[in-house]
Amino acid sequence: MSPTPSSELTARQREVLSFVRDHQRHHGHPPTTREIQAHFGFASQTAAVDHLRALARKGALQHHAGKARGHLPALAAALRTSLLEIPLYGTIPAGLPTAAEQEPDRYLSVDAASLGVSARARLFALRVRGDSMTGAHILDGDTVFLTPRDPRPGAIVAALIDGESTLKRFLVQRGRPFLRAENPRYPDLLPATELIIQGVMVGLLRQQPAA
Amino acid sequence: MSPTPSSELTARQREVLSFVRDHQRHHGHPPTTREIQAHFGFASQTAAVDHLRALARKGALQHHAGKARGHLPALAAALRTSLLEIPLYGTIPAGLPTAAEQEPDRYLSVDAASLGVSARARLFALRVRGDSMTGAHILDGDTVFLTPRDPRPGAIVAALIDGESTLKRFLVQRGRPFLRAENPRYPDLLPATELIIQGVMVGLLRQQPAA
DNA sequence: TCAATCACTGTTCATTTGAACAGTATGTCA
DNA sequence: TGACATACTGTTCAAATGAACAGTGATTGA
Structure with missing residues (x-):
């Protein structure tokens, strides 16, 4: 029931999650995988995809498969109900x-x-x-x-x-x-x-x- | 500098703007043109595109050309709450x-x-x-x-x-x-x-x- | 030492999505 | 009457984007 399962996340995963949240806060929508890639300087887009997959698996992000900008901070999504x-x-x-x-x-x-x-x-x-x-x-x-x-x-x-x-x-x-x-x-x-x-x-x- | 130029908008444009705002509020990102099309039952996606173009021209939306979900409510973008x-x-x-x-x-x-x-x-x-x-x-x-x-x-x-x-x-x-x-x-x-x-x-x- | 996870590179492909083009019909302003 | 905006249909294309596949090294726990 912990609202932010940050304790289970690695340092790098927390960095990515933080970037996703900040991007959403400032731009109004989550970043694309390639925007994450560019921000962290990854040579491969897959690095971003891997991180998102891990964050979704750990419950920190909510994922809408196939949709553009489909990774949303889970906290915001869960709270949205109430x-x-x-x-x-x-x-x-x-x-x-x-x-x-x-x-x-x-x-x-x-x-x-x-x-x-x-x-x-x-x-x-x-x-x-x-x-x-x-x-x-x-x-x-x-x-x-x-x-x-x-x-x-x-x-x-x-x-x-x-x-x-x-x-x-x-x-x-x-x-x-x-x-x-x-x-x-x-x-x-x-x-x-x-x-x-x-x-x-x-x-x-x-x-x-x-x- | 008018924050909400609703007075200059037509009734239909206000409906579309309202849908965009609600979608963003509830889903965390703006709708795609095809989501707008589906919601209003347009036979053509272009109807949605036309409305977005008009809303951007009148300052009610802020537009990022070519980007997925690139139409953002102008107000929300500026006053984004955390x-x-x-x-x-x-x-x-x-x-x-x-x-x-x-x-x-x-x-x-x-x-x-x-x-x-x-x-x-x-x-x-x-x-x-x-x-x-x-x-x-x-x-x-x-x-x-x-x-x-x-x-x-x-x-x-x-x-x-x-x-x-x-x-x-x-x-x-x-x-x-x-x-x-x-x-x-x-x-x-x-x-x-x-x-x-x-x-x-x-x-x-x-x-x-x-x- | 094996299995699993983490954190990546490099490449390819399919889908999602924005955007353009060509029309139709209506109404308004001058 | 013509120019222009609104509000659409129908079609096509290209860019943006997600996602998969095949790897490399390092680390960690059983």
Whole structure:
């Protein structure tokens, strides 16, 4: 279950594996056997092929026979199963529910286990703006992870209320749902016309500002 | 300099671009022209080639002529993220500084860009226990990411103070370092004998409890 | 000492893949 | 009306690439 079986690899094999990983990192795809050959100065392409074969046999690489650039780092491949690619839709989630084809700002990669969610969970992320949720320990600049589902009372949700999008606690009183900020300086929000829940908060990621 | 020139793209071109991005994200390398052809059900491979040519011309893809899988998403190529494997050392970090070979509870996978750290950063994680840092919006059960380096005054650190390990704010007064909890119910900690900084907090991951 | 692995050289071949050429049909801009 | 872009079909060719075969030496463990 060791994620990186480097201990079983020889020094040379580790060098090759490292090159494959770096190449993928920098170029977006794994190297060809001849690119490996050129990098290490092998006179023969077979030297590269041999190394790849050994690395695949030891589980460090995953191999797709016959395909161009068919040797992929195994770690990335294994993690991909549980690795969530979470689209970050920016600070203002207005319009999110309708625009299914909206392009995310970028993707965050977090594995499902770290967030305590299913590997099949459909999550999206929003950047928090403002201090209306500091009482729930959600700060300006935090990234919140949300999943689209119906909220239970007390959950923190991203909601579209009367056309405005916001992150608030979802509450129900006498059958009527409303939103409450976790900051006494903000009033409760009672929907005048409609209340659309975009997602329920399942987690949070914060970059601690340098002191 | 527009990072995503989606506005200039046609609907069909956006579909192709989206497929290329998804394929790269899930497989680790871009699709071949024939994989694009198969996905869209084109009778001719040239249809895929034409789309790629248009996308490259409009700056949405970066093209390496003649190379296998030579069409890369322009954004991903520039902003390529690297996945950090962050060891989680449990709730009680005592013994951490000495035991380099200590077995982590498990690993968390988060990409470097999401945390705003370098791809070469050496991070470790600890699970927070107790309410001594709620004033800094760090809760019981949160996971904090730390990096081993000398702290600046005001930074939040994991420290070994007189044999006890704890997460606190690092402060200096009259040349003497001490630790302060972010909760008025806890007293300042002045090291009697020694103060060992295990790491400086760079980020935080929270699983939002279901309401 | 045999068998196996490692780390290569040198050569050949088949497949994968990109790329070009010649078309068709539609729509837009000037 | 013509020039041009989009969105394709169908075919052919060449380059990029993986993969196999036949070796050489050195090292290691049984």
